[in-house]
Amino acid sequence: MQRIHISAYRRRYIKDVSKGINIDNTLLFLCVLGFLLGRAIIIDNLGPFGISYFIYMCKHKKYKIPVFFSIALGIILSHEGSDALRYIITLVIVHLISPIISKEEDSIIKIATIGFIISTFTGIMGAFVKGIYTYDILISLFEGIAVFVLVYIYSFGIPLILKRSMRRAISNEEIIALSIIIGLCIMGVSNVNLFEISLKNVLSLLIIIMISYKGGAALGATIGITIGLITTMDTASSPIYIGIYGFSGLLGGLFNKVNKFVTLIGFIIGWSIVIIYTRGSYELVLSLREVFIASLVFLLISEEKLKYLERFTKGILGNEESALNYIDRVKEIINCRLRDIQSAYFEIATTFEKVREKDKILDQRDVASVIDMINSDVCSKCCMKKSCWESKFNHTYNLFVKMLNILEEEGRIDESLVPKDFKRCCINEREVIKSVNHYFDLFMLDYRWNKKLSETRKLVSNQIKSISNSIGEVAEELNEEINFDLEMENNIIVELDKENIKVDKICFLRREGDNFEINIEKNACYGGSLCEEKLIPAVSRAVGRRLSSYKVGCRSISDRCSIRLVNSQEYVAGTHVSSLSKDGNIVSGDNYTYMEIWDGKYMVALSDGMGKGEKAFEESSLTIEILEKMMESKINEEISIDTINNMLILKSSDEIFSTVDLSIIDLKDGSVESVKMGACPSFIKRAKGGVEVISSSSLPVGIISEIKIDRDNRRVKEGDFIIMVSDGIVDAGKDKQLGENWLYTVIEKIDKTNPAEISKIILDEALKLVDGNPQDDMTVMVTKIWRN
Incomplete structure (x- = not known):
């Protein structure tokens, strides 16, 4: 029964493992990576690179078992008996405790610390078996520290490999980690030679050339020094090759703006100069074979494949395209904001236009008010009030309305315009006429001010519409294609430096069509002649066109000067x-x-x-x-x-x-x-x-x-x-x-x-x-x- 239970457990375990393994390009790549890192060795047969890689890969159950065997194979093929056994035992221990490491919530520092403890422990145990020395203990501690650091480095580089198709932006830490991983992988082929040609050297050269072409001089020199340091740290000539790789990457990157061939020529010239100076012409002839093979492979790689590499190089350096994308996003935000403000002002203007305007001096409500005021001033004191307002209210009210209508038509009313019916009914005709004219004048004044206010509202509405249109034009102008030419700015700075003209800020703007604008800020020259005599001719030489200032001379305020240059007009x-x-x-x-x-x-x-x-x-x-x-x-x-x-x-x-x-x-x-x-x-x-x-x-x-x-x-x-x-x-x-x-x-x-x-x-x-x-x-x- 016990045997049957163990056998069933093994079958279930193998079945679960086979389910978790899905062979794809990523798995193959990770296995090759594990094999090369397992083979990588530095001084005294130390190889912590595969161990630290497996410790990190324990977080990814899907790839853990294949990576385990690929690293183990690399260790067996590159290490001698006792060292290989020690590393295999370390791998097994890590695999046994991997359920602890694979928890998602665990921090990378915790995992790296576990790796440090295991690696140091197995190293010291191996030293006990062989006969312990202080040197062996120190080496074990050094190897444990190396495992700790490498696990941390892999935590930046490996996720980039696993999610490479999903990533659009890459951090500086990821690029540096990836560079170190590449260098360590190249170490894994250090003793592989074909017809006396070192595969390690060919791969090193190829990577430096590609990075120089897509990353420029700075990144080319950086990757050259990094690869030179890592791949030759176990040799006495390490400093020389660091210089050779670094200078070659620098010189190749200087010409990356031209084309692939010129970049390659620059790299080869840089390589030849340092090799001849440090190693002699004989060494140059031997190494040229490796340079030739790396160059040939570089030329055979399509531009499309190299463009994929550009994503990684631009991630660390930052570039003009990234800056322009940022500017486009800012422009889009400002444009939307301006459009919103334009719409808001237009709505305000429309609201002003919709405000109701009086079309008559006396509307129905005003007529009632005037009659009420006349009644209060004149009729309330009259002895005939009962016969007019109490017994014949509607008749009397209509007579007053009729009289006010005449008044509005004529502008003034006197006894000759008063209706006959009103004369027969009212004994205070003169007082009523006087009161009617008085209150009508008041309403006329109010009406005129109302008209003036209405006209003013229309003017304000028109003005707000004008502001709205102006904002709309600014928003439209933002939509123009505007590019900052950083290379041209640098050319202008170089040309001005030749003339010993110091400037604080230069901005070269390319607009739609062939238009451009150059804005320069500097300290004032106090004479006003520097711009016309030296600055404008120097900038014209850099740009390759005749330029003129936006205004005659420069605009100088206090001790600062600002000048705007444009393409010279016809x-x-x-x-x-x-x-x-x-x-x-x-x-x-x-x-x-x-x-x-x-x-x-x-x-x-x-x-x-x-x-x-x-x-x-x-x-x-x-x-x-x-x-x-x-x-x-x-x-x-x-x-x-x-x-x-x-x-x-x-x-x-x-x-x-x-x-x-x-x-x-x-x-x-x-x-x-x-x-x-x-x-x-x-x-x-x-x-x-x-x-x-x-x-x-x-x-x-x-x-x-x-x-x-x-x-x-x-x-x-x-x-x-x-x-x-x-x-x-x-x-x-x-x-x-x-x-x-x-x-x-x-x-x-x-x-x-x-x-x-x-x-x-x-x-x-x-x-x-x-x-x-x-x-x-x-x-x-x-x-x-x-x-x-």
């Missing part, structure tokens, strides 16, 4: 202004601006405020200030003008308005967009002769809430002039019955090419027409276009 614009105030006033009602804004565009704007003096100056300066800020912020000109219009209407209860004459010149292609709001005609004087007029029929801003913007699109070429004037110039010909034609004729006859001279000639001609006594502020803006 055209350049320059503006000159001539102006004169009415009656010699210091303050002019005409305000203007000209500046580069964004994306290679140049803005010229002129505003003429209503009236003269300070009031006109305030209106036009407000218009120009808002326009400058909004255009600099990349806000659409239509939204900008709509905002100005709302601001002027809301600014005061008085009617204030100003004209807007805006020209936006695209310096990349020479297109000009003119936007006019109540402005005078502007002119384009062609370099080859002829004058074109750009006119408008729209109202100035600040008059009505719903504005109509006049737009005009033209093209300019080198030598053309864009001429903008205020109404003081155009109206100078009124008294002489010349209208606007006089200005066209003057501009056509001008043969000067300097914008300053042209503006002065136009102003002088206007002054002649008014006999030197201007009736309004006069301003002439002349912008010349020429090729860059």
Whole structure:
């Protein structure tokens, strides 16, 4: 019975084990790994690598038995009798207590400690059998510590192998652990030679070449030093090979951006230099066979397989793609947030529009209130109240309603408009008329303020919609393809360093198409000439294109300087202004601006405020200030003008308005967009002769809430002039019955090419027409276009 019970137990055990073993690629890989680690030996036949590997693999029941036999086979083939027996006994002990190790909740430190105890114990027991020495005890302690450390290392590397298809990101610890495991596996083939060619050396070289190609110089040198240290630690020439592998990986990685062949050439050159310097030319000839085989295998590996390796190399170094993915996620979050804010503002604006507005001075509820107040003031004191309000309430109430309807139609009521029925019934007609007119005036005042408030609500609603649209445009801009070119940034830093120009920060942004932008921050040079003379030419050489600054020179605040460089534009614009105030006033009602804004565009704007003096100056300066800020912020000109219009209407209860004459010149292609709001005609004087007029029929801003913007699109070429004037110039010909034609004729006859001279000639001609006594502020803006 006892024999039958034991036999049944064995059959059930074998059946359970066979069920748990499922042969797949992962199992085969882990078994090969166990075999190689079992074979790996360092000084004095020490081989803790397979033992520590099995201790960790006890956590994975599915692979435990096959890995046990693969490690045991490796130990038997590489160790001598007594050492092999000791390690096999250690494996058996670990297997017997594996149910304790395999608990999921156990920490890796606990498992490593168990491994340390078992390995140290079996080592000391083996020393007792052979004859104990202090050296043997120390070696046993060293081996136990090695097992402890290796179990911890395997806890990072092995899970990466088991879940390699599921992993998308890899930590630094995992990459380092994997590198050590690879090095230890290579040690497992240390004494395998084919035709005097070391398989260990070929594998070492192949791995270093592949890592250098996909990981670059830093990782190539790191993996070279790691493999050189691990695979040669049992030889006297270990330091030499550490240097050879490390320098070869470094030189190969330097050329990884070119292609596989150049990376390989760099590796071979690095290998040859150090071999010749340390070992001599004869050693170089012997080792070239191994380098050749490793190189051939590397070239035969497809790019697709090598790309898989790239996931691991990028995990440790971090890379441009990871940074860009992070930037894309941030952009997506900001974009969603901006879209939410845009939607919220739009809903607020819509709510403002839906607020109920009074369409009559007196609605039904107001009529009842007025009648009640008249009754309280006049009728309550009348001796005939009983015959009117008590006995004939409905009749009397309807008479009052009829009289209020007449009042609302006429605006005022007197005795001639009072209904005859009312006259026959009421003995206090005059007092009632007086009271009715008084209360109607109060409701009229309330109605007017209600209308004003309603108009203001509409303006606020329009303004909130404009803000919503502006936020939407910012969100749309975030969707543009923006790339940070880290390699180009490094090239610029190198070129600036050659010129001894110190900078603190460089950002190279690539946008959609061929557009890019370079932002540089540095200490101010205080002279303003460093950027133009040295910095821009140096950056242009690095980029390989002619560049220009976003604004003339750099923007310097305190001791810091910020400069933005863009691809040099095809055209350049320059503006000159001539102006004169009415009656010699210091303050002019005409305000203007000209500046580069964004994306290679140049803005010229002129505003003429209503009236003269300070009031006109305030209106036009407000218009120009808002326009400058909004255009600099990349806000659409239509939204900008709509905002100005709302601001002027809301600014005061008085009617204030100003004209807007805006020209936006695209310096990349020479297109000009003119936007006019109540402005005078502007002119384009062609370099080859002829004058074109750009006119408008729209109202100035600040008059009505719903504005109509006049737009005009033209093209300019080198030598053309864009001429903008205020109404003081155009109206100078009124008294002489010349209208606007006089200005066209003057501009056509001008043969000067300097914008300053042209503006002065136009102003002088206007002054002649008014006999030197201007009736309004006069301003002439002349912008010349020429090729860059």
